Amino acid sequence: MTYRAPVKQIRFILDHVVPFAEVAATDRFAEASPDMVEAILTEAGRMSSEVLAPLNRAGDEHPARLENGVVRSSPGFDRGFQAIAEGGWIGLSADPEHGGAGLPQALNMAVGEMMAGACLALQLNPLLTQGQIEALEHHASDEMKAQYLPKLIGGAWNGTMNLTEPGAGSDVGALKTRAEPNGDGSFSITGQKIFITWGDSDVTENTCHAVLARLPDGVQGTKGISLFMVPKYLPDADGNPTEPNGVKVVSLEHKLGIHGSPTCVMAYENAKGWLIGNENGGMAAMFTMMNNARLAVGVQGVGVGEAALQQAAAYAAEREQFGPIIRHADVRRMLATSRAEIFAARAICLSCATALDMARATGDRDWAARAALLTPIAKAYGTDVGCRVADTAVQVHGGMGYIEETGIAQYLRDVRITPIYEGTNGIQAMDLVGRKMMDGGTAAQALLDEIMDDARAHSQMDGTRVEAVWKAAQTLSEATNRLVERGMNDRNAGAVPYLSAFARVLGAYHHLRAAAAGNEDDKRLAWIYVDRVLPRYRAELIEVEAGFDDLQAISDSALGLA
Numbered sequence: 325m326t327y328r329a330p331v332k333q334i335r336f337i338l339d340h341v342v343p344f345a346e347v348a349a350t351d352r353f354a355e356a357s358p359d360m361v362e363a364i365l366t367e368a369g370r371m372s373s374e375v376l377a378p379l380n381r382a383g384d385e386h387p388a389r390l391e392n393g394v395v396r397s398s399p400g401f402d403r404g405f406q407a408i409a410e411g412g413w414i415g416l417s418a419d420p421e422h423g424g425a426g427l428p429q430a431l432n433m434a435v436g437e438m439m440a441g442a443c444l445a446l447q448l449n450p451l452l453t454q455g456q457i458e459a460l461e462h463h464a465s466d467e468m469k470a471q472y473l474p475k476l477i478g479g480a481w482n483g484t485m486n487l488t489e490p491g492a493g494s495d496v497g498a499l500k501t502r503a504e505p506n507g508d509g510s511f512s513i514t515g516q517k518i519f520i521t522w523g524d525s526d527v528t529e530n531t532c533h534a535v536l537a538r539l540p541d542g543v544q545g546t547k548g549i550s551l552f553m554v555p556k557y558l559p560d561a562d563g564n565p566t567e568p569n570g571v572k573v574v575s576l577e578h579k580l581g582i583h584g585s586p587t588c589v590m591a592y593e594n595a596k597g598w599l600i601g602n603e604n605g606g607m608a609a610m611f612t613m614m615n616n617a618r619l620a621v622g623v624q625g626v627g628v629g630e631a632a633l634q635q636a637a638a639y640a641a642e643r644e645q646f647g648p649i650i651r652h653a654d655v656r657r658m659l660a661t662s663r664a665e666i667f668a669a670r671a672i673c674l675s676c677a678t679a680l681d682m683a684r685a686t687g688d689r690d691w692a693a694r695a696a697l698l699t700p701i702a703k704a705y706g707t708d709v710g711c712r713v714a715d716t717a718v719q720v721h722g723g724m725g726y727i728e729e730t731g732i733a734q735y736l737r738d739v740r741i742t743p744i745y746e747g748t749n750g751i752q753a754m755d756l757v758g759r760k761m762m763d764g765g766t767a768a769q770a771l772l773d774e775i776m777d778d779a780r781a782h783s784q785m786d787g788t789r790v791e792a793v794w795k796a797a798q799t800l801s802e803a804t805n806r807l808v809e810r811g812m813n814d815r816n817a818g819a820v821p822y823l824s825a826f827a828r829v830l831g832a833y834h835h836l837r838a839a840a841a842g843n844e845d846d847k848r849l850a851w852i853y854v855d856r857v858l859p860r861y862r863a864e865l866i867e868v869e870a871g872f873d874d875l876q877a878i879s880d881s882a883l884g885l886a
Contacts, residue, residue, distance in 0.1 A: 326373065326377060327372070327373055327377040327380075327441055327442050327631050327634060328373055328634060329368070329369030329370070329372045329373045329438040329441065329442070330369075330437075330438070330441075330630055331365045331366060331369040331438075333667070333670070334365060334434045334437070334438075334670070334674075335361070335362070335365055336838070336842065336846075337667075337670060337671050337674050337834075337838075338361065338430065338434070338674065339841075340837065340838065340841035340842065341671050341674075341675075341834050341837045341838050341841070342430070342671060342674045342675045342678045342834075343675075343678050343682070344356075344428075344430055344674070344678050346678070346682060347428050347430060347678050347681040347682060347685065348361075348428075350681075350682070350685035350686060351685070352426075352684065352685040353427065353428045353681060353685055355426075355427065356427055356428050356431065360427075361431065364416075364427070364431055364435065365431075365434060365435075367411070368411075368413065368434075368435040368438055368439070369438055371407055371408070371411060371413075371439075372438040372439050372441065372442035373438075373442065375403075375404055375407045376404050376407070376408075376439055376442035376443040376446060376447075377441075377442040377443060377631075378400070379398070379399075379400045379401060379403075379404045379442075379443050379446060379584075380442065380443040380444075380445075380734070381731060381734070382398050382399045382400055382584070383398040383401065383443060383445040383446065383582075383583060383584025383585075384445075384581075384583050384584065384734045384737075384738075385583075386398050386399050386583075386584075387576075387583035387584060388576060388583070388584055388585065388586035389576070390524075390573055390575065390576050390586075393572055393573060394524065394526060394573075395523075395524035395525055395526060395573060395576070395586045395588070396526055397525065397526055397527050397584070397586075398445070398446075398583070398584035401445075401446050401527055401584060402526070402527045404443065404446050405446065405449060405450075405479070405527040405528070406479075406527075408439070408446075408449075408450055408479065409478065409479025409480075410479070412425060413435055413439070413450065414450045414453055414454060414457075414476070414477055414478070414479050415457070415477035415478070416431060416432045416435060417429050417431070417432040417454075418454075418457050418458075418461070418473070418477050419461055419473070422469060422470070422473035422474050422477055423473070423474045423477045423478055424457075424473075424477050428677070428678070428681040429619075429677045429680045429681050429684075430674055430677040430678045430681055432454070432677075433619065433620065433623045433673060433674065433677040434674065436451065436620055436623050436624070436627070437623045437624075437626050437627040437630070437670070437673075438627065439627070440623065440624040440626075440627030440628060441626075441627030441628060441630045441631040442627075442631070443584070444582055444585075444624060444627070444628055444738050444739070445582045445583065445584030445585040445738070446584060446585070447624070447627075448521050448522060448582065448585045449482055449522045449525065449527070449585075450479075450482075451617065451620050451621075451624075452482070452483055452484055452485055452521055452522060452617070453476050453479075453481075453482045453483040454616065454620070455483070455485060455613040455614070455616045455617045455620070456476060456483030456484070456485065456532065456534050456613060457473060457476050457477060457483065458612055458613060458616045459534060459551075459600065459609050459610070459612045459613040459616075460472060460473055460476075460553075460600065461473070462609070462612050463551075463600050463601035463605075463608070463609040463612065464553075464600050464601070468553060468598060468600070471559060471563050472532060472553065474563075475530070475532075475563060476532065479528065480528060480529055480530070481528050481529065481530040481531065481532050481555075482522060482525055482527075482528045482530075482531055482532070483531075483532045483533075483534065484520055484521065484522060484523055484531060484532070484533045484534065485520075485521070485534055485610070485613055485614070485617070486517040486520055486523075486533050486534060486535040486536060486554075486590065487499075487517070487536050487610065488517060488518050488519045488520075489501065489515070489516060489517055489518060490516065490518055496536065496546055496549070496607070497544065497545040497546040497547075497548075497549065499515070499536060499537070499538065499549065500515055500538075501513065501514065501515025501516070501517065501535065501536065501537040501538065501592065502514055502515060502537055502538055502539075502540070503537040503538065503539050503550060503552060503597065504539075504540065505539075505540075506596070509598070510596050510597065510598055511537075511539075511552060511596070511597050511598070511599065512570075512594045512595070512596065512597075513535055513537050513552055513554050513570075513592045513594070513595045513596075513597045514592055514593060514594055514595070515535075515537060515592050516574070516589065516590065516591050516592070517535065517589070517590045517592070518577075518589050518590075519577070519587055519745070520533075520587065520588040520589070520590045521585060521586075521587055521588075521745075522585060522586055522588075523573055523586065523587070523588030523590050524556065524573045524586060524588055525586070529557075529565055530555055530556055530557050530559070530565040531555070531556040532553060532554075532555045532556070533553070533554045533555070533556070533571065533590070534551055534552070534553060534554075534600065534609075534610070534613065535551070535552045535553075535554045535592065535597060536549050536550070536551055536552075536606050536607075536610060537549070537550060537551075537552055537597075537606075538550070539603060539604070542603075542604055543604075546607045547604060547607075548604055549604065549606040549607055550599060550601075550602075550603050550604055550605065550606040551599070551600040551601060551605070551606035551609040551610055552597035552598060552599055552600060553597055553598045553599075553600050554569065554571060554592065554595050554596070554597035555569055555571075556568070556569055556571050557569060558596060569595045569596055570592060570593045570594045570595035570596070571590065571591075571592055571595045572590070572591050572593075573586075573588045573589070573590060573591075574588075574589040574590065574591050575588070575589045576588060576589075577589070579741070580737050580740055580741070581734065581736075581737030581738035581739070581740060581741060582737075582738050582741060614746060614747065615699060617746045618699055618700070618702075618703040618746050618747060618752070619673065619676055619677065619680075619699055619702050619703060621703055621706070621707060621742050621745065621746045622669070622672075622673050622676075622702040622703040622704070622705070622706030622707060622742075623673050623702075623706060624706075624707070624710070624739075624742050625669065625706040625707035625708070625709060625710025625711070625739060625742045625743075626666060626669045626670045626673060626706050626709065626710060627710075628710050628714060628735050628738055628739040628742070629662070629665075629666050629669070629709055629710035629711075629712075629713035629714055629735075629739065630666055630670075630713075631735060632713055632714040632717035632732065632735035632736070632739075633659070633662050633663060633666060633713050633717060635717060635731070635732055635735075636658075636659065636662075636716070636717035636720040636721065636732065637650070637659055639720060639721055639724075639730075639732075640655050640659060640720055643722075649720075655720055657856075658716045658719065658720055659720065660849070660852045660856075661716075661852060661853075661856055661857060662712070662713045662716050662717070663849060663852075664831075664835070664849050664850075664852045664853040664856070664857055665709045665712065665713060665831070665853070665857060666709060666713060667831075667834070667835065667838070667849060667853075668705075668709070668827075668828075668830070668831025668832075668834055668835060668853060668857070669702075669705050669706045669709040669710075669827075669831070670706075671830075671831070671834035671835075671838075672698065672701060672702050672705055672706065672827060672830050672831065672834065673702045673706050675698060675702075675830075675834070676695060676698035676699055676701075676702040679691050679692075679694040679695035679698060680695040682694075682695075683695050690767075690770070693763070693766070693767040693770075694767060694770075694771065696760060696767070697756070697760050697767045697768060697771065700752035700753065700755045700756045700760065700823065701752075701756065701823055701826055701827050701830065703746070703747070703749070703752050704743070704749040704752040704753060704820075704823050704824075704827070705823070705824070705827035705830075705831075706742075707739070707742035707743040707749060708743060708749060708824070710739040710742055711736070711739055711740060711742070711743060714732075714735040714736040714739045715736055717732055717735060717736070718732055718733060718736055749820065749823075750819070750820060752823065753819035753820045753822065753823040754815075754816050754819045756819065756822070756823050756826070757807060757815040757816065757818070757819045757822055757823075758812060758815065758816070758819075761804075761807065761808050761815075764808055765804045765805065765807070765808045768804050768826075769801060769804065769805075771830075772797045772798075772800060772801045772804070772829075773801075775793070775794075775797040775829065775830075775833040776794050776797045776798060776801075778833065778836065778837065779791075779793045779794035779797065779833075779836060780794065782836055782837075782839075782840050785836075785839060785840060785847070786851070789850075789851055789854045789855070790836065792832075792854055792858065792859075793829075793832045793833060793836055793854060793858070796828070796829045796832060796858055796861055797829055797833070799861075799862075799865065800825060800826060800829050800861065800865070803822070803825070803865050803868060803869075806869075807822065807868065810871070813871075813872040813876075814871040814872045816872070817870070817871055817872040817875055818867060818868035818869070818870065818871065821863075821864035821865070821867040821868050822864070822865070822868045824860075824861075824864050825860075825861040825864040825865050825868070828857060828858050828860060828861040828864075829858070829861060831853060831857065831858070832850075832853060832854050832857075832858045835849065835850035835853045835854065836850060836854075838850055839851075
């Protein structure tokens, strides 16, 4: 079936569920009027449905390939990327000074979801470029901004993120790539990087690599790492690409999914690069890029889950087994709970985006803390839901789901990377219970108080169900108080179930707001979530309380190590 961009659902969440109206009321984002929002979502939805979605299958069946040192993209990806670039979608939230539209991240994430649902492998290209744009806006010199940002925003060049090495994955501080000063303000970069998304491309004229490397006097660990801009082709004074740099693609990874997205092993051999930000300040600059990408990856999970669910529902309506299987109780359960979780995950991601927008527009520390708290939840829950829904969509198809010709398995293969890259979901959870709880849980408690207040305000809708949401927030609040008193091993042992429980409570909160503002279908979907999905938080919080001791006590041999 053909993917249909969920414009109506996204607009409903922006209008009634998350505080986007507050974003549009700020001076910074005053242009985000209702008419502007409608026009952006409608046009992005049209492009995603009509231009990008038809490329998805071709990307899976005809992967990107390496020929004579150049990556050749999947059939039609050049046309798809051209539509993205010419539509101005790459620079939707970028600074207008360098050609961006300066619109809210909430709109950018909404557009990103639709593009990811249509063709995840291609959407990864602008996603990484957008992250690099944000890093340059915050950390680069004015000269570097003027040289690179217009090209990246306009889509003439694409950007990448180079962190991972064969021996340095999550332990970024163990990297071995080195940078030697050339004496003219540039540096010679030498080393190897792996898992580089869209590390080379024939859909743009230049690829710009943001590379983490260590200067000769850089201390060991993350405090001695710097970030460098290393383009594939060296630009001249006018910004035009000229001679090749010392950068090459060694190979492309053979992956479970996203076959149309070239995942490169990159080699740097005395490649010329320029410092982004301060010496030994590479992690701060890279985290700017990664935080943008983490929310965007959560949105990817929602987008692919949406696409898989659309196909599963259409198949269930057509497939006859004692009547259309969409009438069968278990199939209906799978579709309804999947739809409820997609709504919750989408709302959490857009809530995070609006918090980022409010922090940027107002400078308010509370909004910044809210955005920081929601980022790991949005990334982890959005991608977990994407995987669950895609897996369920295969199940709805029955035996045909296991047959590649139906196309449904591609969604499961594609989305499976999202809980892994840009920081695994386990790392997101540890970030939530660690760095994001360094305030003693203040930001978390403020959000939970808001949920309880909102539940009280809607108690007239359905007393029992609204009470369940209030009770869940109260129970999570108490669990949070206990969590912040525990050591980090105990916190980390329960980090994943804690994040999941928090996400379920947030999902119920957003469903409650939708039930209050929407029609009877919105209310019924909310009660599906409250009755069938929310209660799982109780088991998750029990696991949080279990701590680390039992995990430490079990022997390695009991875990299967000979």
